[in-house]
Amino acid sequence: MITVNNLKKSFGDNEVLKDINLQVNPQEVVVIIGPSGSGKSTCLRCMNLLESVTEGEILIEGVNITDKNANINEIRTEVGMVFQQFNLFPHKSVLENITLAPIKVRKWSRQQAEEKALDLLEKVNLLEKANEYPNSLSGGQKQRVAIARALAMEPKIMLFDEPTSALDPEMVGEVLDVMKQLAKEGMTMVVVTHEMGFAREVGDRVIFMDEGYIVEENVPEKLFDFPSHERTKSFLSKIL
Amino acid sequence: MQGIKDFFSNIWAAIYDWILNDLEIRIDVIIDYFPLFMKGTLYTLGISISAIVIGCILGLFIAFGRLSPYSIIRLPFVWYITFFRGTPLLVQIFIIYLGVAPLFISGAGTTKAVISAIIALSLNSAAYLAEIYRAGIQSIDKGQIEAGRSLGMNKVQTMWYIVLPQSIKRMIPPFGNEFITLVKDSSLASAIAAPEILYWARAVNTRFFITWEPFILISLIYLFITLSLTYLLNYIERRWNIDDNR
Ligand SMILES: Nc1ncnc2c1ncn2[C@@H]1O[C@H](COP(=O)(O)OP(=O)(O)OP(=O)(O)O)[C@@H](O)[C@H]1O
Ligand SMILES: [Mg+2]
Numbered sequence: 143m144i145t146v147n148n149l150k151k152s153f154g155d156n157e158v159l160k161d162i163n164l165q166v167n168p169q170e171v172v173v174i175i176g177p178s179g180s181g182k183s184t185c186l187r188c189m190n191l192l193e194s195v196t197e198g199e200i201l202i203e204g205v206n207i208t209d210k211n212a213n214i215n216e217i218r219t220e221v222g223m224v225f226q227q228f229n230l231f232p233h234k235s236v237l238e239n240i241t242l243a244p245i246k247v248r249k250w251s252r253q254q255a256e257e258k259a260l261d262l263l264e265k266v267n268l269l270e271k272a273n274e275y276p277n278s279l280s281g282g283q284k285q286r287v288a289i290a291r292a293l294a295m296e297p298k299i300m301l302f303d304e305p306t307s308a309l310d311p312e313m314v315g316e317v318l319d320v321m322k323q324l325a326k327e328g329m330t331m332v333v334v335t336h337e338m339g340f341a342r343e344v345g346d347r348v349i350f351m352d353e354g355y356i357v358e359e360n361v362p363e364k365l366f367d368f369p370s371h372e373r374t375k376s377f378l379s380k381i382l
Numbered sequence: 383m384q385g386i387k388d389f390f391s392n393i394w395a396a397i398y399d400w401i402l403n404d405l406e407i408r409i410d411v412i413i414d415y416f417p418l419f420m421k422g423t424l425y426t427l428g429i430s431i432s433a434i435v436i437g438c439i440l441g442l443f444i445a446f447g448r449l450s451p452y453s454i455i456r457l458p459f460v461w462y463i464t465f466f467r468g469t470p471l472l473v474q475i476f477i478i479y480l481g482v483a484p485l486f487i488s489g490a491g492t493t494k495a496v497i498s499a500i501i502a503l504s505l506n507s508a509a510y511l512a513e514i515y516r517a518g519i520q521s522i523d524k525g526q527i528e529a530g531r532s533l534g535m536n537k538v539q540t541m542w543y544i545v546l547p548q549s550i551k552r553m554i555p556p557f558g559n560e561f562i563t564l565v566k567d568s569s570l571a572s573a574i575a576a577p578e579i580l581y582w583a584r585a586v587n588t589r590f591f592i593t594w595e596p597f598i599l600i601s602l603i604y605l606f607i608t609l610s611l612t613y614l615l616n617y618i619e620r621r622w623n624i625d626d627n628r
Contacts, residue, residue: 190532192528192531192532215534215535215536216534218531218532218533218534219533219534221532222532222533223528223529223532225525225528225529227525229523229525229526229528229529230529231526231529231530231544231548232548233547233548242533242535242543243530243533243534243535246535246539246543247533247534247535247539248534288529291533292532292533295533295534
């Protein structure tokens, strides 16, 4: 579904990603962990070209998205993204946040987009907030709206960049529940997170990144309980 | 005590006398010329409003050019802004009137003066408005743009549906200042004989040798226009804030 070959990314002289190779299979949930500054966000952002790629290639369903002739906007409709800071549109109601892209990009009718949006709001348990504005929502509610907004485009892949890191602890659960449900339904997901419980429970594979490299990857039980690299061990001992 | 009181009443009597007799307010001239002052007001409004509308549209294009990541595209816009902000508006008006307008309007009629004034004021205000647009656009969090793009919206859609609606609220106060400046600066058009209100005040002044009547009258007209504009913009800003906090 996603294939990353020899990906390198530099900001000026600062090489942030150094030779990343990675494969995500359909319906798989891949969790990326690693210390701050290791390049997790950058790696994720390359997968929908929010960052340009310096070297290497990324294939999504066989389409080389790093090709100069690739249609970036079309690729992005297939790849949903959820941000740490939610990035809801404050001037639009919850419903409008969700329907905007389907109407403008997918060219759906308003009615069709609203039906889809209401379905999704029901799914994330926020139907009663449809006509509220983002400023009146709690952090957990905002993030659930953001997930619904990304899902409205019917993407084949969902990317999550620390979706619960900006939340008060009591709200983390409600967002993780939505993500678990999504995983259960077979969505292909790449999740950067510090929630090790989530990684263990729903992750099919965990990738440990450090200093721009993938140091180690394995099924969660093996990686968490029997890490094979020193750096993985010391990272896990710090956060667990 | 009595002395002080006398002193003030003497001064008051002198001022009163001066206003009534020495000033010789020529209400009759103002009444005669009133229709022309009204016509002048229409010209002032027409020139100002045209320049505001054209300047707003042109300014948006210039702002986008100025924001281009490519320096080849960006540079001409930077020069444009530098030129129009760095040279006197009166000089720009003369350049347009004497240099540019003759290329496509023959003769020396009112039309040429009015059109030249509109063009010069539009080009000039576009430079200032472009900088206001740019500041407004750049004040929007980058995450908003990334959210829009990650949903598959292209640059134009993201700008139009997400960035501009949020930034316009922040642009209203500086836009108001620019519009008010523009109304006042439209008086410079009198230098090329565009028949706006300053032109008529000067005409009355040279013909009848009276100063206070025409200039106070047009000052009041300018005040009326600028205060109305301030009121209107405050109203729009309040409305916008209410809408945003729904
Ligand atoms: N736009 C940018 N310009 C320059 N440097 C950047 C940019 N974005 C990220 N970096 C640098 O790249 C490195 C990796 O950043 P990245 O955000 O990918 O790390 P991360 O693993 O997501 O860390 P965190 O856990 O703190 O989110 C950091 O050293 C950061 O300073
Ligand atoms: Mg990060």
